[in-house]
Amino acid sequence: MNTVISFIIIFGALVFFHELGHFVFAKRSGILVREFAIGFGPKIFSYSKNETTYTIRLLPIGGFVRMAGEDPEMAEIKPGYRVALLLDEEEVVQKLILNGKDRYPNARNIEVESADLEHDLFIKGYEEGEDEQLQTFAISREALIVEDQVETQIAPWNRQFASKKLSARAMTIFAGPMMNFILAIVVFTIISVIQGVPVEEPILGVISPDGAAEQSGLKQNDAVLSIDGAEVSSFMDITEIVRAHPQEELVFTVDRDGQTMDIAVTPEKFVAEEEGGEDFGLIGVHAPLDKSFMKVATSGFKETYHWTIEIFRLLGKLVTGQFSIDMLSGPVGIYKSTEVVAQAGILYLMKWTGLLSINLGIMNLLPIPALDGGRLLFFGVEALRGKPIDRHKEGVVHFIGFALLMILMIVVTWNDIQQFFIH
Known part of the structure; x- marks a missing residue:
């Protein structure tokens, strides 16, 4: 039950902030927003205020902002009526x-x-x-x-989406993914405020009780100079060396209060959970945490930038064939991952939310018809041509794109079902 609640809250937040971006910039541009919807399918809640109907729909797998002029306006009132x-x-x-x-x-x-x-x-x-x-x-x-x-x-013409300047239309569409990146920045910043920002320097933070580090005599705030004679320059270097040498004695050369000393440590062996994964070593040491204002204030931007680059790197592998479609996850896969993350605690769940928000923002910016990126691509063509593309032709392209996306979603979801419930 906790997983269901967590999934609904996380997915609802991602969709809400995405659509909120479209909504706010549409309003700022003077566009009549007919509906702000979370979910698809039949309405389960509806409330109207200031020209807009706010709805929650049955299927929590997305949302939309319906702006005047995007769909055919009301039935024509013809002569003789x-x-x-x-x-x-x-x-x-x-x-x-x-x-x-x-x-x-x-x-x-x-x-x-x-x-x-x-x-x-x-x-x-x-x-x-x-x-x-x-x-x-x-x-x-x-x-x-x-x-x-x-x-x-x-909807008088000047209240319709198509009547606005190209820049206003483009910003209204771009604002959805933009809000997903802003949400990620805010979430990562809140995490940093709560727990601090991991320090990159090779300094030991909290030492876990009864771990290999404590038993060997390593202490918090020890500065690691080298391990087995190999110089280390970051805490990540320490982590990589320790993980690669389970049950092998390592000599840590550390600086403690100005004194240099050598301490022998044997990492404990942990068995990889994933099939085919390699066993790894741990000594029970955490990275030191910095709660200074500047570190916390910039951490959200740095973390969002880091994961944005990582996601683009994975997309590059998908394009080059190094990353198969079987490795993609749909709603079922995200649900199962949320179940695992939820068991680790609220901070991990928050970080998962930030990662999903970045992922949603990037996916929507891809130049694929029916997505925000596809619409921005059409705006780019319009800017080059000096006039808009025929709305009917653009609509056909977006419809085909939407159909292909639905087919991809069905394939990915079926793969998830086979992986988690059949095999």
């Missing part, structure tokens, strides 16, 4: 009722001759009655269209 109009005191249309007119006894019924809901904002038609005079009514910029008892706000 009969609609009802609710007007304010100044005879400005506040609601256009397409059906269910009997629910609005005070509405004015007209047969439409022409209408413009995007640019000039008017509707012209013959009002039902004795004279049936042709009248023109101005439409409010916040007017609602009512169809099947569902109210949808109209």
